[in-house]
Amino acid sequence: MALGPTCPNCAARVPFLRTQFNFGRTFACRRCDQALVVPRFQAFVIGMGLTLIFLFGRHDFPPEWGGGLGLLVLIVAVSLPVSWALTAVKRV
Numbered sequence: 567m568a569l570g571p572t573c574p575n576c577a578a579r580v581p582f583l584r585t586q587f588n589f590g591r592t593f594a595c596r597r598c599d600q601a602l603v604v605p606r607f608q609a610f611v612i613g614m615g616l617t618l619i620f621l622f623g624r625h626d627f628p629p630e631w632g633g634g635l636g637l638l639v640l641i642v643a644v645s646l647p648v649s650w651a652l653t654a655v656k657r658v
């Protein structure tokens with residue numbers, strides 16, 4: 567199984583930026599023209615999980631690593647590829 571979101575119709579890869587922005591908006595597969603959407607709820611759950619990690623972790627994060635801001639940068643750096651890998655696009 568390929569990592570990351572692919573078109574359920576033709577298995578073409580969905581562009582990375584489509585999976586990070588434009589949640590809930592439809593777009594056409596670049597290979598087969600199937601209308602696709604990244605479900606809003608899924609993006610919401612991933613975002614909430616990361617926010618909770620930040621809220622609970624920021625006080626325990628070592629100050630010499632940048633404290634809360636360092637944790638935020640770390641979460642963003644980790645979450646982009648992780649959320650991309652977890653994203654599934656759906657047919658509209």
Ligand SMILES: [Zn+2]
Nearest residue numbers: 573576595598
């Ligand atoms: Zn397709």
